[in-house]
Amino acid sequence: MKILVTGGLGFIGSHTVVELIRAGHEPVIFDNLYNSKIETLDKIKKITGSDVKFYKADLLDPDSMETVFKENKFDAVIHFAGLKAVGESVQLPLRYYENNISGTINLCKLMEKYGCKNIIFSSSATVYGAPKSVPIREDFPLSTTNPYGTTKLFLERILTDLTVPDKDLKVILLRYFNPIGADESGLIGEEPNGIPNNLMPYIMQVARGILPELGVFGNDYDTPDGTGVRDYIHVTDLALGHVAALKRVNTGGGVDIYNLGTGTGYSVLDIVKAFEKANGVKVPYAIKPRRAGDIAMCYADPTKAKEELGWEAKKDLETMCKDSWRYAQSLTK
Ligand code: NAD
Numbered sequence: 055m056k057i058l059v060t061g062g063l064g065f066i067g068s069h070t071v072v073e074l075i076r077a078g079h080e081p082v083i084f085d086n087l088y089n090s091k092i093e094t095l096d097k098i099k100k101i102t103g104s105d106v107k108f109y110k111a112d113l114l115d116p117d118s119m120e121t122v123f124k125e126n127k128f129d130a131v132i133h134f135a136g137l138k139a140v141g142e143s144v145q146l147p148l149r150y151y152e153n154n155i156s157g158t159i160n161l162c163k164l165m166e167k168y169g170c171k172n173i174i175f176s177s178s179a180t181v182y183g184a185p186k187s188v189p190i191r192e193d194f195p196l197s198t199t200n201p202y203g204t205t206k207l208f209l210e211r212i213l214t215d216l217t218v219p220d221k222d223l224k225v226i227l228l229r230y231f232n233p234i235g236a237d238e239s240g241l242i243g244e245e246p247n248g249i250p251n252n253l254m255p256y257i258m259q260v261a262r263g264i265l266p267e268l269g270v271f272g273n274d275y276d277t278p279d280g281t282g283v284r285d286y287i288h289v290t291d292l293a294l295g296h297v298a299a300l301k302r303v304n305t306g307g308g309v310d311i312y313n314l315g316t317g318t319g320y321s322v323l324d325i326v327k328a329f330e331k332a333n334g335v336k337v338p339y340a341i342k343p344r345r346a347g348d349i350a351m352c353y354a355d356p357t358k359a360k361e362e363l364g365w366e367a368k369k370d371l372e373t374m375c376k377d378s379w380r381y382a383q384s385l386t387k
Pocket residue numbers: 060061062063064065066067084085086087088089090111112113114133134135136137138153157176177178179230231232233
């Protein structure tokens with residue numbers, strides 16, 4: 055299939071482009087390079103041996119996007135492009151609502167104009183808010199606590215509404231849990247700007263000696279060791295979830311929703327220990343107060359994706375830690 059991948063040079067997008075090529079699809083990338091680098095395109099070529107068509111285009115500039123639709127006929131869109139920093143979204147809500155929501159509306163208008171009837175959307179476990187229990191199923195109640203999460207929840211609703219008048223439109227909402235790791239080539243991975251907010255990128259900077267120690271946000275949660283528990287999933291497994299979701303394309307209109315997680319929860323200290331063991335590198339840490347807005351436990355029930363997409367995460371925590379570290383070591387300080 056010919057697939058438009060918005061945000062295709064970003065962390066999850068670049069790994070998905072690699073897996074799409076390996077599966078025999080033809081991805082076309084558009085990205086405004088706000089949070090990614092053009093060099094990633096060459097790295098994708100190095101990994102796959104294939105050239106990928108790239109457009110520097112912006113969701114907020116419909117003319118630049120229309121060129122992409124004029125020059126290609128897409129079977130489906132995989133829509134990663136968006137802003138994703140939770141803390142920043144609290145400070146800059148308008149920027150988040152404009153980029154993520156107005157940008158997606160612009161994209162949907164072009165899909166309508168050019169007759170593209172399938173969209174796979176990057177949603178997040180953040181739409182479950184503070185879940186009443188774990189593991190989390192797709193039919194759990196939804197709520198959010200910050201503008202980033204609200205953009206995901208609103209976009210899920212907007213995309214769902216579009217399927218009411220357009221009976222041929224297929225919307226696939228993929229709710230990601232916590233992606234970490236990197237392609238095993240070590241060529242592509244996650245490279246956040248500034249001081250990272252998320253656990254694995256922070257550990258990486260401590261292990262590289264850039265930051266002195268990890269702050270563990272709370273050890274008094276109701277969890278086995280008191281630290282927060284999350285469902286960490288290898289980004290390559292997550293990418294393969296998108297390839298699997300393409301099976302649902304052109305199966306009639308409507309909305310399909312899937313959790314993409316492993317179903318296993320690990321605590322912050324589990325991750326620190328697993329990282330140290332896998333890579334033989336020390337990660338000094340200190341217990342700090344809880345981070346505002348954090349929940350004790352969040353992990354998926356991934357049964358639906360297994361049953362309907364034939365997909366399940368395969369890579370274990372040791373592999374995630376090794377692959378994250380291989381990529382991190384390739385970065386210049
Ligand atoms: P990323 O920042 O690495 O990738 C997003 C890409 O979109 C970047 O390359 C950026 O330059 C591009 N982009 C942003 N705004 C754009 C615009 N207006 N026009 C064109 N391109 C634009 O992020 P990621 O981690 O790869 O996440 C991809 C998607 O998955 C996002 O929608 C994110 O919210 C969602 N998500 C990510 C996580 C996570 O933990 N990484 C978890 C759940 C959901």
